[in-house]
Amino acid sequence: MITSLVMASAWIMSTPVFYILIVLVLTSAMISTIFFIAWKTLVQKPFTLTWSLAFLAATCQWTATLARAEFPNFQSYWLTTNALAMILITLGVRGHCQRTACSLRPGQLWLAAGVVFAGVIWTSVVTTHVGISTALVPAAAALSLFLSAAIVASYREAVRPAEYAAVVMMILFGVLQVIAALLALRQGAAGNDEYRAVFQHFNFLTLPAGYIGVSMFIIFMLASDLSEKMKEIAVVDQLTGLLNRRGFGEQGAVAYASARRSSRPVSVIMTDIDRFKFINDAHGHAVGDRALQHFSAILKSGRRTDDTIARVGGEEFALILPGTELHDAIAVAEGLCADIESTPMQVDEKELRMTASFGVSTISKNDTGLGDIVIRADRALYRSKRAGRNRVDIESSQALKYKGGSLRPVAAE
Numbered sequence: 294m295i296t297s298l299v300m301a302s303a304w305i306m307s308t309p310v311f312y313i314l315i316v317l318v319l320t321s322a323m324i325s326t327i328f329f330i331a332w333k334t335l336v337q338k339p340f341t342l343t344w345s346l347a348f349l350a351a352t353c354q355w356t357a358t359l360a361r362a363e364f365p366n367f368q369s370y371w372l373t374t375n376a377l378a379m380i381l382i383t384l385g386v387r388g389h390c391q392r393t394a395c396s397l398r399p400g401q402l403w404l405a406a407g408v409v410f411a412g413v414i415w416t417s418v419v420t421t422h423v424g425i426s427t428a429l430v431p432a433a434a435a436l437s438l439f440l441s442a443a444i445v446a447s448y449r450e451a452v453r454p455a456e457y458a459a460v461v462m463m464i465l466f467g468v469l470q471v472i473a474a475l476l477a478l479r480q481g482a483a484g485n486d487e488y489r490a491v492f493q494h495f496n497f498l499t500l501p502a503g504y505i506g507v508s509m510f511i512i513f514m515l516a517s518d519l520s521e522k523m524k525e526i527a528v529v530d531q532l533t534g535l536l537n538r539r540g541f542g543e544q545g546a547v548a549y550a551s552a553r554r555s556s557r558p559v560s561v562i563m564t565d566i567d568r569f570k571f572i573n574d575a576h577g578h579a580v581g582d583r584a585l586q587h588f589s590a591i592l593k594s595g596r597r598t599d600d601t602i603a604r605v606g607g608e609e610f611a612l613i614l615p616g617t618e619l620h621d622a623i624a625v626a627e628g629l630c631a632d633i634e635s636t637p638m639q640v641d642e643k644e645l646r647m648t649a650s651f652g653v654s655t656i657s658k659n660d661t662g663l664g665d666i667v668i669r670a671d672r673a674l675y676r677s678k679r680a681g682r683n684r685v686d687i688e689s690s691q692a693l694k695y696k697g698g699s700l701r702p703v704a705a706e
Contacts, residue, residue, distance in 0.1 A: 310497050314359045317501055321352040324508050331515060340391035344511065347384035350377050351504075368418055371426075375413045378430045379406045382437045389441045392518075393448040409433045423484035427492065428477035431470045438467035438507070445514075455517035459510035466503035473499070530604040532582055533589035541603035541611055545663035548601065548613050552656055560622035560655040561663070562612040563670040564592075564629070567648045567682040569608040580640055584647060587638045592629060611667065619655040619687070626651040626685040634683060648683035650674055 325348035332341035354377035357370065364370035383406040390397050409429055416426035442463040445456050452460070476492040479485070528540030536544060545561075552559040566572070566588055573581040585608065592602050592610060601613035614622050630651055637644035652673030654666045669688040677686035 311359070313497060313501050314355055317355040317504070318352055318359065320505055320508070321348045321355060324512065325349045325352060327512060328515075335519060338392070340388040341515065343384050343388040343391055347381050347388060348508070350380040350384065353377050354381060371417055372414065375430050376410060379410050379433065382406065382430075382434055386437045386441055386444075389444045393444055395444050395448075397444075406433075422482045423489075424478040424480040424482065427480060428474040431474040431477060431496075435467045435470035435474065438463045438470065442467070453514075453517050453521075455510070455514045459507070459514050462503075462506050462510045466507050469499045469503050533586055533604050535589050535593070535610070536601065536603035538603065538605045541601065541605050541613075544601040544603075545613055545667070548615050549656070549660075549663040549666075551615065557616050558618050558655055559663075559666070560614045560617045560619060560653065561666045561670040562614065562622060562626050562629075563609070563652045563667065563674040564611075564626070564649050565606070565609040565674065567650055567678075572645070572647070576640060576645070580645070583640075584638060584645070587636075588633065588647065588649065591632050591636060594632070611670075613663070617655075619653065622653045622655060623685055623687070626653050630683065630685055650677040650682050651685040652677060653685060653687050 325345050328341045328345035328348065332338065332345060335341075354374055357364075357374050357377065361370045361374075364373070383402050386397070387399060387402055389395070390402075412429050413426055416422040416429070442460045445463075446452060446460045448456070473492065473496050476488065476495055479488040480492065481488075528536055528543060530537040548559050551557075566584065569581070569584070572584050585604070588608075589602070589604065589610065592612065596602060596612075597614075599615050603611050605611045612625075614625065617625070630649060633647055633649045637646045639645070652670045652675070654669035654673060656666055660666060669690065673686045673688040676688070677684045680686060
């Protein structure tokens with residue numbers, strides 16, 4: 294073993310492998326720093342810290358490989374680098390589990406890592422078998438890569454391009470690690486210089502490219518997550534969790550185009566909280582914010598998955614109801630109006646009662662976009678305000694609705 298250590302050290306120092314290891318140390322340290330900064334300042338998700346620690350373990354592993362001649366004996370070097378490798382592998386899988394909320398628990402992963410490392414100890418110290426001792430970690434790395442690929446691929450129905458690329462890269466690297474494990478096994482129990490050389494050359498030929506490739510695609514996946522988060526923030530109202538005006542416009546364009554293609558109706562409800570300024574003035578803006586959240590929760594309750602609900606102004610909200618005729622939209626608005634009046638909000642152990650006004654409109658043949666429907670619903674909203682609030686109204690051009698087989702004015706009901 295000592296002879297093998299001296300030969301391996303001399304081989305590293307006298308070949309390009311030395312420079313490859315330097316690159317791996319620096320690359321791992323930089324990637325670890327990138328994930329730490331992402332955890333600290335950007336996404337603050339647990340998986341970014343886990344991956345930072347994983348690449349920190351990799352930095353230590355490659356550093357130990359560079360400094361193998363400084364270890365007192367081969368066993369201490371071998372067990373140290375393999376322990377660091379198993380930490381890297383386990384934290385890598387753990388990060389994917391945290392990102393996707395998969396069912397694998399940390400204890401299961403660490404138990405599996407402990408079993409592999411126990412095998413390394415047994416075949417290195419107790420019953421020496423060079424082939425198995427050398428093959429265990431590449432085999433574990435291959436399994437972890439395949440498992441990580443499966444976790445990422447099954448995370449969502451529509452796999453993002455960054456995720457797809459990461460899955461492909463992990464599978465390819467996993468295959469290379471399987472080959473490395475098989476070459477390691479060919480060394481046999483006592484070790485074989487010829488197969489050791491083949492294994493070392495294959496490992497240092499494929500491992501840096503595969504390792505850096507997987508690392509880059511994981512960063513790419515993180516960037517994709519950030520991009521999607523920024524898109525979400527751009528169209529979502531942060532107080533209520535509903536779409537904002539921009540999101541409403543985007544979803545409205547889709548709903549209108551779909552209605553025109555399918556010759557189906559689409560209706561819009563505009564609403565706002567009655568005397569909201571009084572709530573802010575009397576109870577403070579914190580209660581006002583809670584009132585908006587309370588109001589939005591009532592609007593969301595019982596809605597269909599294809600309905601769109603948005604906060605389009607301070608206390609003004611809008612609903613898009615695909616496939617909904619005018620009379621059905623009015624019924625929805627009337628139900629919401631009643632729910633809001635009958636569902637007070639608790640403020641300092643007292644009930645704060647709210648009401649809201651509603652305006653409803655539906656698509657007509659002369660409309661050129663959803664904006665035309667929104668304008669009519671907005672006019673109807675102000676009609677209900679002028680008529681005394683806490684009611685539902687429609688714009689004068691749509692002052693008839695179908696009910697009971699006949700057309701009759703809304704105001705007559």
